[in-house]
Amino acid sequence: MNVHALSQYRTIDRLAARIALHRHSTNPRPWHDWVRDHLPLRAGQRVLEVGAGTGALWPQPVDGVVPTDFSPAMCTTLRDKGFGPIRCSADALPFTAGVFDGAVACHMLYHVDEPADALAELRRVLRPRGWFVATTNGAGHMAELWDVARTVGLPMAFPEAANLSFNAENAVALLGRHFDGVEVIRYEDEIRAPGVEPVVAYLASCLDRDATDEELAALHDEVARRRDFRVGKHSVLLTAQG
Known part of the structure; x- marks a missing residue:
């Protein structure tokens, strides 16, 4: 996992601030529900989730789903919610080959040093013809927030979506090296912020340190100057077979 991710996920607070802003999205089908709609999950399957974070994808623990995360804080949160997480990095999975029927990687492959290494590992632990689902962002995703950050000189820890190491623009090619039948589905959405504070909290969470009082002001x-603040999204889900 890269150095920025290690800093970002030392606690759950920064991730929580970002999730909170997405609650003001306009798509009537919430993101995590929509992702689950596209998982070919069946009873009796053993499914790996890498970078499970706080377990937001699942309303409750699911039989057969094995969540993993590199962050001790995320693993603690998962345990507190009743999950049985395994702490590991997506590019060094502690599982034998072919033990999973499916795997999920939601908005996390750009956090490993080399996404291609993580994809090779995920393919290794899947059984033949096992399924894989990944999500990520693409060009223009939440560009309005990065414009605010540039305007005030805020040193964002993350690159803009188009510059992520695993994004909507390069994901098909990266997946195609290890998987077959790659397909892309776009999630149509935008955020309509109800006020200034959720936007400020999101931007402050994207630093590798606490924001200063001057930066927050x-x-x-x-944000207050940009009335009726709306944030466009470009998020995609990719499906593939091992």
């Missing part, structure tokens, strides 16, 4: 003023 500058963010507040800049």
Whole structure:
């Protein structure tokens, strides 16, 4: 996992702030529900989730689903919710080959140093013709937030979506090296922020340190200046077979 991710996920607070802003999305089908709609999950299957975070994908623990995360804080949160997480990195999975029927990697492959290494590992632990689902972002995703950050000189820890190491633009090619039948589905959505604070909290969460009072004040003023603040999204789900 890269150095920025290690800093970002030392606690759950930064991730929680980002999830909170997405609650103001306009798509009537919430993101995590929509992702689950596209999982070919069947009873009796053993499914790996890498980078499970706080377990937001699942309303409750699911038989056969094995969540993993590199962050001790995320693993603690998963355990507190009744999951049985395994702490590991997606590019060094502690499982024998072919033991999973399916695997899920939601908005996390750009956090490993080399996404191709993680994809090779995921393919290794899947049985022949096992299924894989990944999600990520693409060009223009939440560009309005990055514009605010540039305007006030906020040093964002993450690159813009188009520059992620695993994004909507390069994901098909990266997956195609290890999987067959890659398909892409776009999630149509935008955020309509109800006020300034959720946007400021999101942007402050994207630093590798705590925001200063001056930075928070500058963010507040800049977001307030942009009335009826809307944030466009470009999120995709990819399906493939081992």
